[in-house]
Amino acid sequence: xxxxxxxxxxxxxxxxxxxxxxxxxxxxxxxxxxxxxxxxxxxxxxxxxxxxxxxxxxxxxxxxxxxxxxxxxxxxxxxxxxxxxxxxxxxxxxxxxxxxxxxxxxxxxxxxxx
Amino acid sequence: xxxxxxxxxxxxxxxxxxxxxxxxxxxxxxxxxxxxxxxxxxxxxxxxxxxxxxxxxxxxxxxxxxxxxxxxxxxxxxxxxxxxxxxxxxxxxxxxxxxxxxxxxxxxxxxxx
Numbered sequence: 001x002x003x004x005x006x007x008x009x010x011x012x013x014x015x016x017x018x019x020x021x022x023x024x025x026x027x028x029x030x031x032x033x034x035x036x037x038x039x040x041x042x043x044x045x046x047x048x049x050x051x052x053x054x055x056x057x058x059x060x061x062x063x064x065x066x067x068x069x070x071x072x073x074x075x076x077x078x079x080x081x082x083x084x085x086x087x088x089x090x091x092x093x094x095x096x097x098x099x100x101x102x103x104x105x106x107x108x109x110x111x112x113x114x
Numbered sequence: 115x116x117x118x119x120x121x122x123x124x125x126x127x128x129x130x131x132x133x134x135x136x137x138x139x140x141x142x143x144x145x146x147x148x149x150x151x152x153x154x155x156x157x158x159x160x161x162x163x164x165x166x167x168x169x170x171x172x173x174x175x176x177x178x179x180x181x182x183x184x185x186x187x188x189x190x191x192x193x194x195x196x197x198x199x200x201x202x203x204x205x206x207x208x209x210x211x212x213x214x215x216x217x218x219x220x221x222x223x224x225x226x227x
Contacts (some may be wrong), residue, residue: 045214056214091157100146100165102217105157
């Protein structure tokens, strides 16, 4: 069964450094998402992406965050200057079409900021 | 801002019995609801969904019930199996275009052999 893959599984970065989290969504899907889950807290929406542009973003997704689909397969989340509070699990998800459809999640990247 | 609530952080059930997980929501705009299961070190896995035009949806051992007037949904697992032990998240959304999901805090289900 097709799946969403994320790399790396664990990223350790010094505070203030840039980090790029990578995702390969399911190949025929059109809608892409990033969520995060801080330890012990809820899964929170960050951003949705369709047709090479951001559809919606949350308050968390400030100017330090950006997303890109640099080619036909990858979907990346960049954090420009990481802060301690960016430490979390980051999940990528994809969805095949609009409307009431489930999103399919990758296994996440654990980001640890030192 | 707790738009989606799961008031039981944990639930223990004997193997073979029914597991009932509950979820409440506050935003009457939500029109699509889902349950996800999550094992440690894995991402959420989609289980079952229901749109607001229905009040019940079944898939094998899993049934989701929606009570719109009470803004409440539940997931029934019958019979429960040890492999069902995981964290279960309720999620909700509205709109037709690239909608984000709002997740509840999750309920940890333990199915005891």
